[in-house]
Each structure stands twice: as C-alpha cells, then as structure tokens.
Amino acid sequence: MRLAAGDVDAAVVEFERARRLRPTAAGPLHWLGCAAAHRGDLAAAERHLTAALACAVPHRRTLIQRAYVHARAGAPEAALSDLRAASRIAPLDDEARWVMAALSGRPAREVALRLRKAALQGLMSERGADPARECAGRARAGALVDAARGLDPEPGGFVPLHAVVLVRGGRRAAAVELLHEAARRDPTDHRVTHTLALALLNSPGGQRGPEWERCIAAWASVLHDAGFWERARATASRRYGVAVEASLVPALRAGLREALERRMPDDAGTRVAPGPLLQREADAAKLLAAVGGFPSAQGGGVPLFCGPLRIAELGRSAEFGAFAAAQEARALHTGAAHTAAQQAHALRANGFHPVEDTPAALPPGATAAVTGHPSIDPAAGAPPMYTSLTYAFSELGFAQLLLGLGKPGDALAALAELRCPSCRARGGPGAAAVCEPDCARFDELNPGYAGLPDRHRRLSLDARGLALEARLSMGRDELTADRPDFTAAAAYWRRALVHSRELDRYRETQTAIVDMALGAARAAHYEGRLTRAVATLEATRSVIGANERGRLEGQLARVLADRGISVANEEDGPLDQPAADLRRSVAFNPHLLRTQVSLGIVLRRLAAARWGSGSLSGARDTLREAIDQLTAALEHFPDDPDLEDQREAAVADLDHVMWQPDESER
Ligand SMILES: [Zn+2]
Incomplete structure (x- = not known):
C-alpha cells in the first residue's frame, strides 16, 4: 500500500522486515524488486526478482515484472523470453501484451491496438479506487492512448472515446489533435466533430484565433447535421425514457446556438469577432443543409454539412466553388416561381415577414413595396440573394447575413473591407475592397468563388450588388421611420443608383426605388398623412430620371390635390398653400x-x-x-x-x- 501511495522508502523498510522474518518466501523479494524498479535501480531490481523466481513458490507476476526491468535496461531479448515464459503459465494481461507486441516487432497498428486496450482496461480497474490512484490511472491511460496515437492514426469508431481518455488524462492538446486528424479523414462523422467542438470550446483560456475559428467551424457543422440531432434524440429518449419528437429539433438547435453565442468571447484575435463569425458559419451551414449538403467525396459520398471555415480547413475550396456554381445554375434553371418560393422560405426563416403575413391595413400595393424585398429578380439571371451559397461561403456572407436581419447599415459596414490582412496592407485605403486576384488566401476566404475563372471580378460585382441592396434598404427604412429624413433617403438612393450604373442595373434600380416610394406614399396617403406622402414623392422625384418620373408625378398630382382640397376646406384657413398645391397638381396632371x-x-x-x-x-x-x-x-x-x-x-x-x-x- 505504501508503494502504491508512492512512499517507496517506508515500503522498502516493511519489505526488508518481511524478508528477515521469512527468508525463503518469494513475496518480500518480489516487492523489494518492484520497489527498486520504482526507484530506477534496475540492477537491484533484477537481482531481487531473480532471487524471488528461485523460490519454491514464486509470485505469479515476478516474471512479468522482471521482463519490464529487462526492457527498461535495454535488454529486449531477455524481456521477451520472460514474457513468453509468463504467457505459458497464465494468460498475459493487456499491459504485458502491448509490451510483448512492441518488443517482438509486431506491426505498429497491432501495438497501438494493444496500447489502447491496456489504457481502457487500466481505467476500468482503477474505477472506484481512492482519488490519488484514480487520478494516476487516468494519467497513465492518457499516456498509453497518446503513445498509440503516434504509432497508428486511428481510422474510426473509437476516436471520441480515446479523445475523452486523453482529456481526462490531462492531455487536451493531444485529444484535440487526435480529433482533428480523424475529422480531416472523415469530416462527415458527427460524433468526432461534436467531440472536437466540445474539446475546443472547453479548452482553458489562451486560445488563439485559429483555434476559435476551428471551434466555430465544428459547431456550425454539428448544428446543421441531421445525423447529430437524430443521435441526440435517441440518446435523450434512452436517458429519460420518453420519445423525443423530431419537431423539437429546431427549438433545440436554436437553444444550442444561443448558448454557443453566449460562450463566444468578444475578441479572440480572429479577423472577425467570434460571435458574428459563428452566425455566418451557422447560416451558411443551414443554406448548405437546405440543398442536401456538400458531397464529401468526388461524385457523391455522405453529404457534409458545414460553413466556409470548415470547407477551407478541409482544403476543399476549389471543389466547393464548382459545387456552389452548379447549385446556383440549377436554382436559376428550376424557374422563377420555384426560386421565389425558396427565397420566401429563406426570408421567413430569417425572420422576414412575407407580404401575405402582414396585416392587410395598407393597400396591397403599398405593403408590397414598403416591406419591399431585395429587388434582385431571379428570372433576370441574378442569384436569389438570401439563399445564395456563393455569397454565404465567402466574405460576403457577413453582409448577406446582416441584410437578412434587416440591418443594412451594418451590412454596408461589413462590405467596406473584404480583404485579407496582407491584401489590406498591400492595397491601402481606397483600393478595391476585395482580395487581389493573385492573393493566396482568396479561395480559402471565399470558397463559394474558388476556382471560378473570373472570381475576383465576380466577387467585386457581387459586393457592389449587396451594397446596392443595402443602400436601397436604408432608403426604405428612412421612408418608413417614425420621423423620416427625406434628404437622407434621397442620398442613399443616389448612391444606390451610382452602384446600379456600374452593375448595368440602372433602369431596374430606378423602378425599384419608384415602386418603394409609391408604396410608402400610398401608405401615408391612406393613413391621411398627406404631407408625408408629398415629401416622400418629392424626395424620390429629385433622384429619379425623366423616364421613371411620370409615375411619381401622377401620384404627386393626386396627393397634392387631396392636401390642397383638405386644407382649403378647413374653416378660415389661409388659402395660399392650398392654391399652390392645386396649381402644382394641375401642372403635373391637367x-x-x-x-x-x-x-x-x-x-x-x-x-x-x-x-x-x-x-x-x-x-x-x-x-x-x-x-x-x-x-x-x-x-x-x-x-x-x-x-x-x-x-x-x-x-x-x-x-x-x-x-x-x-x-x-x-
Ligand atoms: Zn488577400
């Protein structure tokens, strides 16, 4: 007991006393040998153990102990012959087996297997022992699994278990590495990904940026992996003895995501703060899950659910670029109606309220234009913005996400800088906000565009397209605000129109702005806020070219007439203003x-x-x-x-x- 507790000196005193009492007994000699080995005195250990073996009734483990001493002393042949002799007397335990396999030059895989078996066996046998021994047992098991890791990259099923053994044995970094290797080999194994995500999230402080990125990548993957949730349901059903319905998954997923977002630090040395990074990653994974996942192998394989960080980590950016392009082409091909339905679905999922869900208090036209969704028309050849995998799996994903959340101002800020740090350093302010065509990190940061021949130009154009949408939204938000700033709205639209010229979408954008303004004006008119309606139309008229002005002026004529008549009908009201309104109304529409x-x-x-x-x-x-x-x-x-x-x-x-x-x- 003293030996086990590490009190070697006291143990030796006891053993010596026992030997004096029973000089021919094997036990005391055996333990004296063990104690000497413990101290590192291998020669003394061998002497005691050999003497113990010469006794009439040797201790059953003396041969094995002497084999270990031989092995440590650099005498593998002697060690092997002891182990062989021991195995003839009784079956060897797992510990002795791995030593024997290693000494006899068995294949690395076999040794690794025996090491792992010994680790688990050791853990089981130390269970319930006193805390010090249990702790030592865990450390030992961790060391054995770690040693096995060096011999054989483990292919499969037990990686999560062995990672847990490593973590419990105080080898978290080794556990993370083991999980990483396994996840790289099979990224679709959600058990491995989940264990990795947990190990990274619970790594004690001092994690650097890349580790947070990996942590986020793993969690986003798990969040949208149907297999993970199926397993979670099955586990919960078993544990609580009740059926866990599939309909609970969305709420559970949202809860897990919120819990993770709360755990994210504000600043972790990542390029983008971990919170938004997780949101972008999870949203991208969600879009990918909606199209059935990314085939994990060429021409098929188990689908992979993840976001862009993971794609880059797995080195699959180029394949992903082709995949995203094909998806987009398919979405366009399927036809506008279907795509629109998908888009409406995505909008709803993003918290948008589609037209039919808004209360019918406003005239239908007004509602449609005021709640106005992105003006990109799927039929016109542009991808539906909120479901675009290309956008989501690129640096545009942040802006896409923010636009989807109704935060166009933040989206615009996110679009201001899309370069990697080295391109930023090279380009300086004023240069294009996307990475240079020859940037080594382009594909990694933008897997959605990876491998496309004109990826740099397309990314810049799409960034501009999002900026256009953001400006349009900001203008619309200004119009529908409690205290609208019409000058500001006009300024946003002017900028939107500048973008639209670059994108060859000038007419379309003008039409969108006019539709939006007419909708807002109609809503204000309907509520009797005539001055607001007039200001809306006038501000819009100031930025719109002659070709689209007609619609605005027709409406302006009606609103001015109504305001003029209503003010003129007030008792004793001054008449100059109504007269001016009616004159303008007649001028716009006689x-x-x-x-x-x-x-x-x-x-x-x-x-x-x-x-x-x-x-x-x-x-x-x-x-x-x-x-x-x-x-x-x-x-x-x-x-x-x-x-x-x-x-x-x-x-x-x-x-x-x-x-x-x-x-x-x-
Ligand atoms: Zn770059």
Missing part, C-alpha cells in the same frame, strides 16, 4: 377634373380674401389667373358644367372688382 374645379374655387376664394384684406390688384390678378386656368381646363373637359359655372363666376367677380376704385384712389 386631366383631373376635380382638381381643376377645386383650383378655380380656391382661386376665387383667395381673390375674395385679398379684396377683403384691401388688395384690389391682388384680387384682380388672382381672378385673371382663375379665368386663364378654367379656360385651359375647359380644353381638357369641353362644356363641363362645373368648369363653365366657375369660369362665369370668375368673370363676374372680375367685372365686379374692376369697377371698384383702386386702393390708391381710396
């Missing part, structure tokens, strides 16, 4: 009879007010304007009785006013 009649009435009332306040010349001018306007209106609406009446009344008014003495004569 074909609105109601506006023409109303302008005539308002001008006559304005003339009366001017006369009343003592300005005869003002009254005359206004009445002349009314007659001219009504005369012009009658050309659009010949013989209209209301217009005729107003014109006659205006002429009579003017006659009456002309007969009045001038204010200068009064």
Whole structure:
C-alpha cells in the first residue's frame, strides 16, 4: 500500500522486515524488486526478482515484472523470453501484451491496438479506487492512448472515446489533435466533430484565433447535421425514457446556438469577432443543409454539412466553388416561381415577414413595396440573394447575413473591407475592397468563388450588388421611420443608383426605388398623412430620371390635390398653400377634373380674401389667373358644367372688382 501511495522508502523498510522474518518466501523479494524498479535501480531490481523466481513458490507476476526491468535496461531479448515464459503459465494481461507486441516487432497498428486496450482496461480497474490512484490511472491511460496515437492514426469508431481518455488524462492538446486528424479523414462523422467542438470550446483560456475559428467551424457543422440531432434524440429518449419528437429539433438547435453565442468571447484575435463569425458559419451551414449538403467525396459520398471555415480547413475550396456554381445554375434553371418560393422560405426563416403575413391595413400595393424585398429578380439571371451559397461561403456572407436581419447599415459596414490582412496592407485605403486576384488566401476566404475563372471580378460585382441592396434598404427604412429624413433617403438612393450604373442595373434600380416610394406614399396617403406622402414623392422625384418620373408625378398630382382640397376646406384657413398645391397638381396632371374645379374655387376664394384684406390688384390678378386656368381646363373637359359655372363666376367677380376704385384712389 505504501508503494502504491508512492512512499517507496517506508515500503522498502516493511519489505526488508518481511524478508528477515521469512527468508525463503518469494513475496518480500518480489516487492523489494518492484520497489527498486520504482526507484530506477534496475540492477537491484533484477537481482531481487531473480532471487524471488528461485523460490519454491514464486509470485505469479515476478516474471512479468522482471521482463519490464529487462526492457527498461535495454535488454529486449531477455524481456521477451520472460514474457513468453509468463504467457505459458497464465494468460498475459493487456499491459504485458502491448509490451510483448512492441518488443517482438509486431506491426505498429497491432501495438497501438494493444496500447489502447491496456489504457481502457487500466481505467476500468482503477474505477472506484481512492482519488490519488484514480487520478494516476487516468494519467497513465492518457499516456498509453497518446503513445498509440503516434504509432497508428486511428481510422474510426473509437476516436471520441480515446479523445475523452486523453482529456481526462490531462492531455487536451493531444485529444484535440487526435480529433482533428480523424475529422480531416472523415469530416462527415458527427460524433468526432461534436467531440472536437466540445474539446475546443472547453479548452482553458489562451486560445488563439485559429483555434476559435476551428471551434466555430465544428459547431456550425454539428448544428446543421441531421445525423447529430437524430443521435441526440435517441440518446435523450434512452436517458429519460420518453420519445423525443423530431419537431423539437429546431427549438433545440436554436437553444444550442444561443448558448454557443453566449460562450463566444468578444475578441479572440480572429479577423472577425467570434460571435458574428459563428452566425455566418451557422447560416451558411443551414443554406448548405437546405440543398442536401456538400458531397464529401468526388461524385457523391455522405453529404457534409458545414460553413466556409470548415470547407477551407478541409482544403476543399476549389471543389466547393464548382459545387456552389452548379447549385446556383440549377436554382436559376428550376424557374422563377420555384426560386421565389425558396427565397420566401429563406426570408421567413430569417425572420422576414412575407407580404401575405402582414396585416392587410395598407393597400396591397403599398405593403408590397414598403416591406419591399431585395429587388434582385431571379428570372433576370441574378442569384436569389438570401439563399445564395456563393455569397454565404465567402466574405460576403457577413453582409448577406446582416441584410437578412434587416440591418443594412451594418451590412454596408461589413462590405467596406473584404480583404485579407496582407491584401489590406498591400492595397491601402481606397483600393478595391476585395482580395487581389493573385492573393493566396482568396479561395480559402471565399470558397463559394474558388476556382471560378473570373472570381475576383465576380466577387467585386457581387459586393457592389449587396451594397446596392443595402443602400436601397436604408432608403426604405428612412421612408418608413417614425420621423423620416427625406434628404437622407434621397442620398442613399443616389448612391444606390451610382452602384446600379456600374452593375448595368440602372433602369431596374430606378423602378425599384419608384415602386418603394409609391408604396410608402400610398401608405401615408391612406393613413391621411398627406404631407408625408408629398415629401416622400418629392424626395424620390429629385433622384429619379425623366423616364421613371411620370409615375411619381401622377401620384404627386393626386396627393397634392387631396392636401390642397383638405386644407382649403378647413374653416378660415389661409388659402395660399392650398392654391399652390392645386396649381402644382394641375401642372403635373391637367386631366383631373376635380382638381381643376377645386383650383378655380380656391382661386376665387383667395381673390375674395385679398379684396377683403384691401388688395384690389391682388384680387384682380388672382381672378385673371382663375379665368386663364378654367379656360385651359375647359380644353381638357369641353362644356363641363362645373368648369363653365366657375369660369362665369370668375368673370363676374372680375367685372365686379374692376369697377371698384383702386386702393390708391381710396
Ligand atoms: Zn488577400
């Protein structure tokens, strides 16, 4: 017991005493040999053990102990012959077997197998022992598994178990390495990936950036691996004795993801903070899972579910580029309707509310344009933005994610710098925001574009496309804000239009902006916020070219007329503003009879007010304007009785006013 506890000196005193008492017994000699071996005195150990073997009834483990002493003393032949002799007496234990396999030059794989078996056997036999012995047993098992790792890269099933043995034996780094190697060999084994993810997440502080990236890559992979969740369900069912429904998985997944996001440090020396990095990685994995995963082997194989960090880590960027391009081509081919459905699905998954889910308080057109989704039209040949694997598996993924979350400002900030640190250092400010075509890290950072002939140009164009969408969204957000800033909205749109020219999407973008503004204006009009509607349309008109202005001006004519009429109808309200609104309305659209009649009435009332306040010349001018306007209106609406009446009344008014003495004569 003293020997086991490490108190060798005290143990030796006891053994010596026992030998003096029973000089012919093997036991005391055996233990004296063990104690000497413990101290490293191999010659003494061999002497004691040989003497013990000469006794009438030798201890059953003396041969094996002497074999170990021979092995340590560099006498493999002697060790082997002892082990062979021992194996003839009784079957060897796992520990002796691996020593024998190693000494007799058995293949490395066999030795490794025996080492691992001995490790597990040792752990089992030390279970429930006192803490010091259990701890020593764990360390020993860890050492054996670690030694096996050096001999034989383990192919399969027991990697997670052996990793746990390593971690428990205080060899976390070795465990992580073992798991990494196994994950590289078979990235689709979610048990290995999950153990790796756990080992990395729980590694004590001081992890560097690349380790966090690997940790995030592994977790994102697990989150969207159906096999992992199936196993989690089965395990939970067994443990709690209840069926765990598949319908619970989305909630469990969201919970796990949130828990992970909380565990991420704010700054870990990664290029992007771990929190957003995990979000991008998990979202990309989700998109990949939605198309059935990435074939793990050429021409098929078990599908792999993961994000771009893992693709890069596995060195599969080039293949992935081709895969993503093929997926995109297929999505476009399947037709706009199907793609739109997919996109709507993705939007919903991203927390967007599709048109049909919004309350029908607004006119349908307004709703569609105000909640307006990205204007990229699948039928027009561009990929559906929120489901694009190419975007998600690139540096654009962050901006894509933020746009999806309704944070266009943050998305724009994320687009400002898409280069790796060395390209940034080379390019300096003002250079293109994407990595140079010859950048060695391009494919690693942008697997979605890897291997494409014009990948650099395409990435820049797609970045611009996202910037365009972000500017459009920011403009829309400004219009629908509680306190809209119309100048700011117009500025966002001007920038969007600049991008659109570069992308050859100018007309399309103009149409999108006009649709959005008309929708917002219609919604404001419907709510009776006429001034807001007018400002929306005017701000938009200031950035839109002549070809799209017609639609805005038609709407502006109606809103101005409504505002003019409604203000004019207020009791005792001043009439200059309504008159100005109605004049502009008529100028934009002379074909609105109601506006023409109303302008005539308002001008006559304005003339009366001017006369009343003592300005005869003002009254005359206004009445002349009314007659001219009504005369012009009658050309659009010949013989209209209301217009005729107003014109006659205006002429009579003017006659009456002309007969009045001038204010200068009064
Ligand atoms: Zn670069």
